[in-house]
Amino acid sequence: MGEMYKYLNRYIIGFEDKYYAAYSGIGDISEAMQIVNGEHLAKTEEEKSEEKPWGEDEGIYISYNWEGHSAHIVDYLGFVLENRGIPFKLDKKDCPYTANIKEFMNAIRAGKTVIVVLSRPYLRSKNCMYELSGIMENVDYKDRMLPVVVDDTIRDDNFYVELVRHWKEKKDKQTEIVEKLRDIDPDMAEPAEMKLKEIEKVYGLLKVIKEYIDWANADNLEALSSTQFKKIIDEIYKRRG
Known part of the structure; x- marks a missing residue:
């Protein structure tokens, strides 16, 4: 690229929050060079998809545990989704005070696309596992889940x-x-x-959950957040078509 190389570092360093929100992170040097060369000006399939209005059944649900690490990353994920114009439902904003939390959890269980933030506290939580067991009892659960592994030790x-x-x-x-x-x-x-039936259902699915966590090609939290959840964003648009 000749003389353009000397400007590359300065160009990348200049990316601030608004620019990251617009491009959802840079995955590798080729993506940065495309932006330098102006190739990003041509509309991608993703950008064309962004122009289409979202239907009510296309919203994204997020299933997670309220423990600190997961909660912070979900706030960050929500920021990225919001800046991309992707509608999402989260208990903190969509299940207000006095609302029936079980009805909201049932909506997550039936959701078309659910980002599941898997952690040790999540897998021990009755409410979280109620949501997960409801998703995984359907044969198409792998097509509905977008997993995030907070801690790789959950595969141990x-x-x-x-x-x-x-x-x-x-x-x-x-x-x-x-x-x-x-x-x-x-x-x-x-x-x-x-309540006993719900616990028995979770217990009966533990083998399935273990196999899914072990073999699902799910990036851990650090890898996903460093690219502003690019893989998740790409998969959302891919599934949307």
Whole structure:
């Protein structure tokens, strides 16, 4: 590229928040050179897709745990999606005070596209796993999920042992509660029975969840956030067509 090389570093350093929001991150040097050469001025398929209005059923749901690390990254992800004009639903903004949180969780379970932020706290959480089990009980779950792995140690076999033990204990404790309520008044046991069924469903899916996490080609949090979630953005537009 001759003389243009000496301006390249200065050009890349000059990318500030607005520019990153517009281009969703630079993945490699060839992308930077395309921008330098003005090749980005031609409309891509992604940009053409951006011009189409989003239908109500095309919105993106985000399933995550409220623990600090995941919550911070979800705020950042929401910023990127918003700047790209991609509608998304998040409990903090779409499930207001006094609203029925289970109805919102059921909407996530039925969502066409769900970004799932997988972490140790997520896989131990009853509410998070209620959402995940609802997604994964459908045969097309791999076509609906966009996974983010917060911590690669969730793929560790020792953690899987901990996870199975955790949910087995939850299932056993809930079974005891159901039996006690049935002894007192069978009619009063229904809420506890429903909770037990949800826990049993999660426990029964642990093998499937383990296999998915182990073999899904999902980048970890650092890799995705360093490119402003470019792979996720690209996949959203690819699935949109």
